[in-house]
Amino acid sequence: MTTKALLEELHHLIDSKKDNEAILQKVYEILKEDNAEGETDWWDEMTDEQRAQQEKAEEDIRLGRNLVPHEEAMKRAKKWLE
Secondary structure (H helix, E strand, O other): OOHHHHHHHHHHHHHHOOOOHHHHHHHHHHHHHHHHHHOOOHHHHOOHHHHHHHHHHHHHHHHOOOOOOHHHHHHHHHHHHO
16 A cells, blocks of 8 residues: 555544544554654663663674674573563
């Protein structure tokens, strides 16, 4: 479905529920929450120390340092996942 078609269908569905305030309120809350989440950048919420750790991790990845195969990482994490 194209974006235009999707928008038209959403408009149609919302218009068809104009007498159901509860559904309209739920749709509104979903869209508002999604929009609010997009306004926050996780980088801005990190401390300077966390940013430095992230930058070091990204550098390590670029340089091929401290890489652990997926299977090994899953073995190590298994104790926290059970």
